[in-house]
Amino acid sequence: MPQREWSRRDVLRQCLTAGALVVPAGWGEAEALHAWFEVQKNLAPTAHCEMGPFYKTHAPAQSMMRTPGDRGLHLTVAGRVISVHGDVIDGARVEVWQADDGGLYDLDGFKYRATLEPGASGDYKFESVMPGHYPARVARHVHYFVTAPGYQPLTTQLYFATDEVFEGNPDRHYTKDPLITSRSLVRPVTLAGRPDAPLGSVEFELVLEKA
Numbered sequence: 001m002p003q004r005e006w007s008r009r010d011v012l013r014q015c016l017t018a019g020a021l022v023v024p025a026g027w028g029e030a031e032a033l034h035a036w037f038e039v040q041k042n043l044a045p046t047a048h049c050e051m052g053p054f055y056k057t058h059a060p061a062q063s064m065m066r067t068p069g070d071r072g073l074h075l076t077v078a079g080r081v082i083s084v085h086g087d088v089i090d091g092a093r094v095e096v097w098q099a100d101d102g103g104l105y106d107l108d109g110f111k112y113r114a115t116l117e118p119g120a121s122g123d124y125k126f127e128s129v130m131p132g133h134y135p136a137r138v139a140r141h142v143h144y145f146v147t148a149p150g151y152q153p154l155t156t157q158l159y160f161a162t163d164e165v166f167e168g169n170p171d172r173h174y175t176k177d178p179l180i181t182s183r184s185l186v187r188p189v190t191l192a193g194r195p196d197a198p199l200g201s202v203e204f205e206l207v208l209e210k211a
């Protein structure tokens, strides 16, 4: 017989019954459920950043933005598009664009530009290189424009905790770039591969609010 699949709600009820979760006197099950799911589990929406001047519509659906011979640290960026409750958002579209290793945007074509559709899993991923610095901006970054039916559009930017401008201490120095609206946009880089052929990876979830 297949084992019954317990919902998170079932588990919480069982915890209350068994005394595994103790709530204040006077709370009923409704209060406990609200505290557990509606308040505690809420995620902070991803912070907004300005769009900047280099956005282009109709970027191709390409998760591999890097071509052989491109300069710069090979980089994989991945994450999920979710609601503040942690649920996958259906029909989301993620547009990304960034400068190349030398700090240049492709204004004529679509190099380092992509439109990604996460689908039912909510997962998105693209292969790129670490974006370079350019004179108008302090920190390396990838631009995002995320849309989904029923949700507020999100314009934001991903930053890298390894960026030289943060001097190894992004907690203290992320405000050196006045356009970084939240420390949460600055993400650690994980290196894999060989020392002579490293691959950096970064996780960046996108948390949208209802429209």
Ligand SMILES: [Fe+2]
Binding pocket: 052, 054, 099, 137, 141, 143
């Ligand atoms: Fe930019």
